Amino acid sequence: MPHPLPEGPDERYAAYLAEGRICIQQCGDCQRHVFYPRLFCPHCHGSSLTWREVSGKGTVYATTVIRQRPDKGGPYNLCLVDMEEGVRFPGRVEGPAPEDVKIGMAVAARIKQEDGNPLVVFDPS
Amino acid sequence: MSFRGKVAAVGVGLAGIGEAPGLSHLDLTAMAAKQALDEAGLSFSDVDGLFAANLQNIFAPLNVGEYLGIRPKLSEGTQIGGSSPVAHLIWAALALDAGLIDTALICYGSTQRSVAGKLLSPSTSEPLIYEMPYGPRYPISSYALSTSRHMYEYGTTREQLADVAVAARQWAALNPDAFMRGPLTRDEVIDARMICDPFTVRDCCLVTDGAGAVVLTRSDRARDCNREPVYLLGAAMAHWHRQISQLPDLTQTCASETGPRAFEMAGLKPAEIDVLELYDAFSINPIMFLEDLGFCAKGEGGPFVENGGIAPGGRLPVNTNGGGLSCVHPGMYGIFTVIEAIQQLRGDCGDRQVADAKTAISHGNGGHFSSQVTAIWGVQETL
Numbered sequence: 001m002p003h004p005l006p007e008g009p010d011e012r013y014a015a016y017l018a019e020g021r022i023c024i025q026q027c028g029d030c031q032r033h034v035f036y037p038r039l040f041c042p043h044c045h046g047s048s049l050t051w052r053e054v055s056g057k058g059t060v061y062a063t064t065v066i067r068q069r070p071d072k073g074g075p076y077n078l079c080l081v082d083m084e085e086g087v088r089f090p091g092r093v094e095g096p097a098p099e100d101v102k103i104g105m106a107v108a109a110r111i112k113q114e115d116g117n118p119l120v121v122f123d124p125s
Numbered sequence: 126m127s128f129r130g131k132v133a134a135v136g137v138g139l140a141g142i143g144e145a146p147g148l149s150h151l152d153l154t155a156m157a158a159k160q161a162l163d164e165a166g167l168s169f170s171d172v173d174g175l176f177a178a179n180l181q182n183i184f185a186p187l188n189v190g191e192y193l194g195i196r197p198k199l200s201e202g203t204q205i206g207g208s209s210p211v212a213h214l215i216w217a218a219l220a221l222d223a224g225l226i227d228t229a230l231i232c233y234g235s236t237q238r239s240v241a242g243k244l245l246s247p248s249t250s251e252p253l254i255y256e257m258p259y260g261p262r263y264p265i266s267s268y269a270l271s272t273s274r275h276m277y278e279y280g281t282t283r284e285q286l287a288d289v290a291v292a293a294r295q296w297a298a299l300n301p302d303a304f305m306r307g308p309l310t311r312d313e314v315i316d317a318r319m320i321c322d323p324f325t326v327r328d329c330c331l332v333t334d335g336a337g338a339v340v341l342t343r344s345d346r347a348r349d350c351n352r353e354p355v356y357l358l359g360a361a362m363a364h365w366h367r368q369i370s371q372l373p374d375l376t377q378t379c380a381s382e383t384g385p386r387a388f389e390m391a392g393l394k395p396a397e398i399d400v401l402e403l404y405d406a407f408s409i410n411p412i413m414f415l416e417d418l419g420f421c422a423k424g425e426g427g428p429f430v431e432n433g434g435i436a437p438g439g440r441l442p443v444n445t446n447g448g449g450l451s452c453v454h455p456g457m458y459g460i461f462t463v464i465e466a467i468q469q470l471r472g473d474c475g476d477r478q479v480a481d482a483k484t485a486i487s488h489g490n491g492g493h494f495s496s497q498v499t500a501i502w503g504v505q506e507t508l
């Protein structure tokens with residue numbers, strides 16, 4: 001008898017993003033939030049993960065500047081953002097010069113179209 | 126379970142350190158393996174356990190075994206990044222102790238410098254889809270993010286990072302095999318070309334060719350070999366993440382787990398270690414590992430290394446060959462932490478020899494601070 005396959009969590013995340021929603025998972029067993037998307041909770045290994053939209057509020061946890069040569073597009077920021085829900089997103093803060101992005105800075109998530117795909121980036125808030 | 130003192134290294138080999146034009150990574154691996162076996166007074170036909178992982182063969186034990194004409198009873202190719210050859214020690218020790226094999230050859234080779242850009246690339250063979258859209262430069266950007274947090278939480282300074290690179294260069298100046306031996310000052314490190322904040326090019330490991338090999342056997346058999354055995358007193362491995370965005374605390378690696386486990390098996394404390402070989406892919410690494418392995422408290426790694434703390438004549442000899450920063454770094458550096466530790470304990474190290482060294486630590490790091498493997502070595506009297 002065929003077993004039904006679950007929906008792919010990467011595809012679900014991307015579909016929400018395409019709708020303009022940044023969604024993460026929450027574990028029904030330990031209540032912790034999970035990112036990146038998975039089929040099982042990496043904290044308690046429960047399987048009752050459900051989706052919820054994030055508030056979008058976060059704080060820069062770590063940051064660097066990738067010193068790309070000017071003729072290749074110039075330097076850019078790469079950072080990790082701790083979201084209010086307790087998950088960490090890789091990302092980029094746009095607006096300030098890349099070296100002016102500081103740990104502890106309050107940021108807000110935004111969905112941007114980049115290379116034809118929706119991508120989460122951050123603005124100072 | 127402990128394999129304390131059950132197995133020993135009886136031969137080591139190095140080949141093509143720096144640049145080896147015209148030779149393949151398998152040629153270099155074979156040269157290092159031959160040297161290691163010759164030292165031990167053994168031959169390729171004695172090898173019944175083969176341990177190999179590299180960045181140029183997905184099925185490395187098959188390529189290496191075929192080239193060397195070895196038909197192993199047991200092979201192992203754990204690939205967890207640059208720490209892999211250190212991890213292979215654990216499997217070799219278990220297999221030797223169980224009697225599955227009698228002679229283990231652990232070997233690694235790379236022509237990363239000569240074939241620039243043609244290595245297996247983790248970022249193309251295995252896209253990390255949640256990090257990659259932001260243009261990370263692996264692996265440096267992951268270590269840079271960790272460093273930003275270490276500086277923020279503990280006040281680690283740009284100068285302290287530079288002093289790690291300066292210390293490595295001072296050791297390299299004492300090592301005729303090292304690739305970069307010229308003088309290097311703190312200001313020269315800081316003023317070098319910025320690659321990924323806060324790292325300049327001088328905070329980054331070299332890109333070289335090179336190969337290394339180690340032969341291990343059971344301690345009872347080791348005493349019949351040519352060179353004095355160096356005994357494996359303890360070893361432990363761990364990994365917590367693949368991508369830096371998944372490591373909860375960027376200032377603490379799972380070396381904080383492998384250190385205590387390896388020390389427990391060895392029956393030693395950090396203060397009893399004479400020589401440290403800590404995988405220095407970037408200048409932050411020795412600072413982080415000194416803390417995580419228990420040589421100083423968390424956050425005190427910066428002051429520990431400052432002003433020659435780990436340089437020749439400093440408070441603790443660290444990376445005595447010049448490390449990945451100044452001696453050799455052909456893609457994966459782990460095997461060189463093992464070889465230098467063994468050579469120090471045999472008293473082979475000439476101008477850079479640490480006097481009366483009886484215990485040493487080889488610490489491997491892989492991925493983006495991802496995998497950590499700690500091995501502790503001792504001379505006969507430590508058994």
Ligand SMILES: [Zn+2]
Pocket residue numbers: 027028029030031032041042043044045046
């Ligand atoms: Zn859970």
